[in-house]
Amino acid sequence: MQMHAWVQTTFGGPESVALQDIPRPIPKADEVLVQVRACALNRLDLLQQVAPLVPGFSLPHIAGMDVAGIVSATGGSEGEALVGRPVVIDPVVTCGDCAWCRRDEPGFCPSLRTIGSTRAGGLAEYVVAPARNCHVYDPENLSPVMMASVPVAxxxxxxxxxxxxxxxxxxxxxxxxxxxxxxxxxxxxxxxxxxxxxxxxxxxxxxxxxxxxxxxxxxxxxxxxxxxxxxxxxxxxxxxxxxxxxxxxxxxxxxxxxxxxxxxxxxxxxxxxxxxxxxxxxxxxxxxxxHGGYTRREMRETIAAYQTGALTAVIDSLYSFPDVPAAFAKLKSGEFFGKIVISIQ
Ligand SMILES: [Zn+2]
The missing domain is CATH 3.40.50.720 (NAD(P)-binding Rossmann-like Domain)
Known part of the structure; x- marks a missing residue:
């Protein structure tokens, strides 16, 4: 199975990223496959087009740390209950088992990887994430575009x-x-x-x-x-x-x-x-x-604040999937107020 993704193959700037047809990723036993509905941009996405900033960054790379979508398949039993559900993904992927992870301080986990930074991100039709990183939200009052604006910022x-x-x-x-x-x-x-x-x-x-x-x-x-x-x-x-x-x-x-x-x-x-x-x-x-890193409890508290309306997503602009280069140009210009979000599918 193939999918479309914006893939970075070199360093240099926006021209280092191109829309490609590549194999759809396959989730491992503790992971799920998420059909991406929306992905918000962050400054790091732009900066890593020029040079690798985060240790562990490698090419080819798919950017996009802020992802909301629908779980379409699971690699094992852990994600079974998530299939078909709308989720927002915590991009911080950790071992779940070291002393820091057990204390809910995943930001200090020695094996930390970040979706969209040091593993494949959401500027694609599909992304793979650990089941435990997927937070179900109620689509009644929240949209994928709103939820994609939540995790990183x-x-x-x-x-x-x-x-x-x-x-x-x-x-x-x-x-x-x-x-x-x-x-x-x-x-x-x-x-x-x-x-x-x-x-x-x-x-x-x-x-x-x-x-x-x-x-x-x-x-x-x-x-x-x-x-x-x-x-x-x-x-x-x-x-x-x-x-x-x-x-x-x-x-x-x-x-x-x-x-x-x-x-x-x-x-x-x-x-x-x-x-x-x-x-x-x-x-x-x-x-x-x-500052250090956020905890999983703080991730849940923040999502709950959006769910209750205590916080409101501030969206500057919405771009379609083919218009990712224009969205990056907008981010680079600095002329925005709120998140720049890509709507996918
Ligand atoms: Zn850990």
Whole structure:
């Protein structure tokens, strides 16, 4: 049996990916075959077209970490109850048996692979995933397009703000990249927690959209000194700055904190290396906290929040399967607010 898939065979950019007719994957005993209905894009999909960033990446590769679809076959008895059900896939595939997996901290599993990054992803008509990674959702009020927007951005935001960051009601949090999937999920999660949100975005239009989503105020970080703006708005600095950017942003994030405030490190889109003034931390009792990986419990909690309507998928745009190159061009442009999703079949 064959299927269509967007396959990356070289490095270089969007032209390294082409639509191919390839054999449909066969699930192993603990896996299921999922007919992909929707797949959302993430920045890593774009970055790995240029160079391998995640250890274990190999060519040929099928990108797409955020997948929702229908289970069409099972490789063994574990997935039997899933056949025919609509599922959203947790892309983090682990051994399920090591000390970290048993403690529900799969992000630290030594054999971790990620669907769409270090194993075949969802920019295809079919994808294989372990049965235990498939979370059934109720299609009554949720669509595959909405669910495909959930795993990478929303569960990461849920873990970063509530798990690693321990965000509390009444605290003030700074959320950068307000138009990204992480940002739109983060703003909603913070508001739902009762926190006050200061959003950062590029451009006035995204700032207004962030405020419409629940931010108390949004600053255009291409136009103003956002650290001064945050200090001015709060009077003493933020309780919590979510650094999903890295690079030079980290020192700014520290400077935007109040005395005793904290920065959660959860991304390095601006670079893996940062230089900081030690005194800006130890003189003021501020903390840096590493994000780590989300837990399976947090994955279930996030899906439940969408199921009940506590969180809403923010979809920037929807593309058809043949239009994947145009979707990548949109992602590369940075001109979007919310997730870019591919509808398949
Ligand atoms: Zn493990």
């Amino acid at each position: 929303s569960v990461t935001a849920w873990h970063g703000l509530l798990g690693a960051g321990r965000l509390q009601a009444g605290e003030t949090i700074v959320i950068p990249g307000a138009g990204s999937g992480l940002g739109t999920a983060g703003i909603q999660i913070a508001r739902r927690t009762g926190a006050r949100v200061i959003a950062l975005a590029a451009g006035a239009e995204k700032c207004r959209a962030a405020e419409a989503l629940g931010a108390e105020i949004a600053f255009d970080r291409t136009a103003v000194d956002w650290v001064a703006a945050v200090r001015g708005h709060t009077g003493h600095g933020a309780d919590f700055v979510w650094d999903s950017i890295g690079g030079a942003f980290l020192q700014q994030a520290i400077d935007a904190c109040r005395i005793g405030g904290r920065v959660i490190l959860s991304g390095t889109t601006a670079g893996n290396d940062s230089t900081i003034r030690n005194t800006s931390l130890f003189h003021f009792g501020r903390s840096l906290i590493g």
